[in-house]
Amino acid sequence: MLLNLGLLVFPFIFIISGISDSSPVLYIGIMLLGIICILMAPIYVYYWFNNPKGLWYRKTLAIVYIVVLLACINSYIF
Numbered sequence: 001m002l003l004n005l006g007l008l009v010f011p012f013i014f015i016i017s018g019i020s021d022s023s024p025v026l027y028i029g030i031m032l033l034g035i036i037c038i039l040m041a042p043i044y045v046y047y048w049f050n051n052p053k054g055l056w057y058r059k060t061l062a063i064v065y066i067v068v069l070l071a072c073i074n075s076y077i078f
Contacts, residue, residue, distance in 0.1 A: 011030070011033035011036065033068060037068050038069065040061075045062050047062070
């Protein structure tokens with residue numbers, strides 16, 4: 001679980017450093033976060049559907065990855 005959270009922290013470093021002046025670093029961080037979520041969300045959603053009595057933290061990670069992916073898509077649309 002710590003490795004999964006580490007995958008989310010890495011792009012947030014770019015996002016936090018780019019917030020102050022809307023630099024390309026901000027967009028790179030959002031793009032990295034979106035790519036990681038695109039790759040990881042199907043894995044956890046697939047696990048959730050195939051193991052309905054599975055581990056709670058994997059279901060939580062599936063929800064987190066989907067919500068973050070939607071936030072990344074929303075930031076590029078608006």
